[in-house]
Amino acid sequence: MSSDDITSKRSRATRLVTRGRPSGDVSGPVNVPVTRTSTILHPDLATYDKKNAGYEAGKLNYGRIGTPTTWALEEAFADLEGGSGAVSYPSGLAAVSGVFMSFTKAGDHVLVGDNVYGPARRFAEDVLKRFGVDVEYFDPMLGGGVGDMIRSNTSMIFFESPGSHTFEVCDIPAIAEVARANGVITAVDNTWSGGYYLRPLSLGVDISFQAATKYVVAHSDAMLGLAATHDGLFAKLKETAVRFGTCAGTEECYLGLRGLRTMDVRMPRHFETGLKLAEWLQSRPEVKTVLHPALPSCPGHGIWKRDFTGASGLFGVILQDFDKETVRRMIDGLELFGLGDSWGGYESLLTPSRPAGIRTATKWPHTEPGLRIHAGLEAFDDLRDDLARGFDRLRQD
Numbered sequence: 001m002s003s004d005d006i007t008s009k010r011s012r013a014t015r016l017v018t019r020g021r022p023s024g025d026v027s028g029p030v031n032v033p034v035t036r037t038s039t040i041l042h043p044d045l046a047t048y049d050k051k052n053a054g055y056e057a058g059k060l061n062y063g064r065i066g067t068p069t070t071w072a073l074e075e076a077f078a079d080l081e082g083g084s085g086a087v088s089y090p091s092g093l094a095a096v097s098g099v100f101m102s103f104t105k106a107g108d109h110v111l112v113g114d115n116v117y118g119p120a121r122r123f124a125e126d127v128l129k130r131f132g133v134d135v136e137y138f139d140p141m142l143g144g145g146v147g148d149m150i151r152s153n154t155s156m157i158f159f160e161s162p163g164s165h166t167f168e169v170c171d172i173p174a175i176a177e178v179a180r181a182n183g184v185i186t187a188v189d190n191t192w193s194g195g196y197y198l199r200p201l202s203l204g205v206d207i208s209f210q211a212a213t214k215y216v217v218a219h220s221d222a223m224l225g226l227a228a229t230h231d232g233l234f235a236k237l238k239e240t241a242v243r244f245g246t247c248a249g250t251e252e253c254y255l256g257l258r259g260l261r262t263m264d265v266r267m268p269r270h271f272e273t274g275l276k277l278a279e280w281l282q283s284r285p286e287v288k289t290v291l292h293p294a295l296p297s298c299p300g301h302g303i304w305k306r307d308f309t310g311a312s313g314l315f316g317v318i319l320q321d322f323d324k325e326t327v328r329r330m331i332d333g334l335e336l337f338g339l340g341d342s343w344g345g346y347e348s349l350l351t352p353s354r355p356a357g358i359r360t361a362t363k364w365p366h367t368e369p370g371l372r373i374h375a376g377l378e379a380f381d382d383l384r385d386d387l388a389r390g391f392d393r394l395r396q397d
């Protein structure tokens with residue numbers, strides 16, 4: 001068995017710790033250091049010419065194209081997602097735009113899930129349309145039915161599962177199958193699962209990307225995006241990033257790698273605490289429904305059970321019909337749940353959620369106020385008590 005075969009047979013927990021690190025007989029630091037550079041010096045013209053042909057990992061020729069820190073992260077991430085290669089980006093949204101720009105051109109039609117991340121939708125609206133791409137939104141619960149919306153000029157189906165505000169779980173294999181049959185590229189925003197609880201590439205999807213800002217970086221201290229794909233699409237994805245000049249900072253790549261090392265202990269804790277909170281919330285009279293893919297009340301729960309191996313810490317809550325001022329009273333007094341965008345860090349967060357106004361292909365069924373909760377790594381009891389005190393404030397009139 002070659003050493004590569006041995007490595008790929010190791011469990012994910014081991015690979016998260018070892019991938020993208022120097023292997024074999026080395027003496028040096030545990031971590032790949034931050035390569036902070038623009039210019040690379042070469043010993044002679046022959047080496048200079050060789051390094052300047054192509055963008056493959058290992059061809060260190062200019063900081064923007066990639067550094068050993070970047071490649072280490074991309075290698076570890078490609079392994080996590082089960083891809084043959086990965087491209088890093090300076091933010092999750094840069095991964096979104098990079099994926100779109102790699103596989104669309106003027107005159108194309110793209111299908112976008114109605115529940116995708118808001119700024120991804122705005123990119124499609126404000127940029128893709130301006131460059132002559134026809135953008136159409138589809139019901140995320142359509143599954144293979146999205147095949148009926150494919151046109152002769154459809155180049156891509158871009159979606160997110162579950163949506164990070166509405167938590168509808170899509171039938172990824174069915175969508176991937178109709179797309180493949182029609183020669184359409186599929187790209188999935190896999191931020192919610194962190195790549196830890198879902199590997200879209202193994203379900204037939206072409207590109208799985210993430211806001212690595214969330215569960216990969218995991219400490220709310222850096223912006224980072226990552227996209228993994230198979231051999232057929234990698235070169236185009238990388239080339240487009242190079243053409244646009246998007247490159248993830250090496251400090252950020254270092255932080256992404258550091259986050260990955262502990263993913264195997266963090267994710268199960270997010271899962272456990274999030275689900276316990278969701279179940280507790282469901283029992284509360286102030287709550288109309290809880291949108292957590294691991295609960296039967298969530299649209300697509302059966303698909304989640306089939307395709308995912310767990311859940312992250314992010315879920316939604318629809319309250320009873322309290323007015324805005326009352327909900328403000330609840331949110332403003334919270335002590336452990338921070339009020340801020342993003343998620344995936346070690347800390348708990350809670351924000352209002354209003355998906356109704358964003359959707360166009362489908363109507364969001366809830367008119368009551370929504371909350372989006374990220375269960376961090378604090379103790380469940382303390383988080384529950386913080387929310388319970390919030391509910392006390394909801395009811396005090």
Ligand SMILES: *Cc1c(COP(=O)(O)O)cnc(C)c1O
Pocket residue numbers: 091092093094096117160164189191192210211212213214223224225342
């Ligand atoms: C945060 C987020 C993004 C964008 O990532 P940034 O790193 O903030 O640019 C994309 N998709 C989803 C689902 C997100 O939650």
